[in-house]
Amino acid sequence: MASTKSRDTRPELIVRSYLYHRGYRFRKNVKGMPGTPDIVLKKYGTVIFIHGCFWHGHTPDFHIPRSNSEYWKEKIERNRLRDKRDKERLRNAGWNVITVWECQLKPATREKTLFEIEYLITRFYIKRLKDKARKKRYAEMEHRIPVAGYEGKTK
Numbered sequence: 001m002a003s004t005k006s007r008d009t010r011p012e013l014i015v016r017s018y019l020y021h022r023g024y025r026f027r028k029n030v031k032g033m034p035g036t037p038d039i040v041l042k043k044y045g046t047v048i049f050i051h052g053c054f055w056h057g058h059t060p061d062f063h064i065p066r067s068n069s070e071y072w073k074e075k076i077e078r079n080r081l082r083d084k085r086d087k088e089r090l091r092n093a094g095w096n097v098i099t100v101w102e103c104q105l106k107p108a109t110r111e112k113t114l115f116e117i118e119y120l121i122t123r124f125y126i127k128r129l130k131d132k133a134r135k136k137r138y139a140e141m142e143h144r145i146p147v148a149g150y151e152g153k154t155k
């Protein structure tokens with residue numbers, strides 16, 4: 001939707017330029033993935049959505065305009081439901097989904113927010129590596145476990 005998804009808005013630039021300078025490589029506005037994520041870090045299994053607080057209905061600071069309030073209420077609610085559904089689909093497909101709200105990128109909290117984003121990316125990456133290694137170890141162990149009925153056969 002053009003009204004909710006303008007390209008290269010300032011909050012998106014803040015996050016992208018931070019990640020880029022920290023050495024992360026990514027694709028942006030990836031069509032063909034649920035919700036067209038703003039940032040996709042394939043190597044890290046992470047997608048990032050940068051949401052405008054109004055359009056996506058950020059609860060703590062969301063105020064419905066007084067005029068046409070029914071219209072806005074329904075519209076924003078639809079956006080929220082769609083966001084929720086898109087993120088569920090991504091998580092079910094194994095992606096780490098990070099949501100960044102516009103208000104979290106205001107100067108007072110920006111540094112903290114960017115640090116947290118990087119932390120969440122790295123934490124998921126490490127967890128995935130560990131899971132892979134563990135799976136490999138289990139697969140090797142299963143190989144050594146005698147199959148049921150093994151003893152019987154030796155009699």
Ligand SMILES: [Zn+2]
Pocket residue numbers: 053058061101102103104
């Ligand atoms: Zn907000």
